[in-house]
Amino acid sequence: MITDRTWRGCVFIGTSLDGYIARPDGDLAWLTNPSPRPHVTGSTAHPALEWEAFYPTVDTLIMGRSTYQTVLGFDTWPFEGKRVIVLSTSLPP
Numbered sequence: 001m002i003t004d005r006t007w008r009g010c011v012f013i014g015t016s017l018d019g020y021i022a023r024p025d026g027d028l029a030w031l032t033n034p035s036p037r038p039h040v041t042g043s044t045a046h047p048a049l050e051w052e053a054f055y056p057t058v059d060t061l062i063m064g065r066s067t068y069q070t071v072l073g074f075d076t077w078p079f080e081g082k083r084v085i086v087l088s089t090s091l092p093p
Helices: 051-057 065-072
Strands: 060-064 083-087
Touching (some): 060 065, 065 083
């Protein structure tokens, strides 16, 4: 399918210093409950670096299977109104 729509991609990644999103036990508390965040003192000069400014511009999210399965366990689906693509080598299509 050919379209005239220009594709534009942006990346906003929540990751720890060791390169993982979750702890070895799958815990995401540092990401899902970021308060208090003593390192955040004010607004950035780059609005796209702030989640609240960035997220409304997103129409599609891409995540791996493990992240997707973790998010499925949340009380509410946090990506309402967004298209979600799950990358996996183990899930059926």
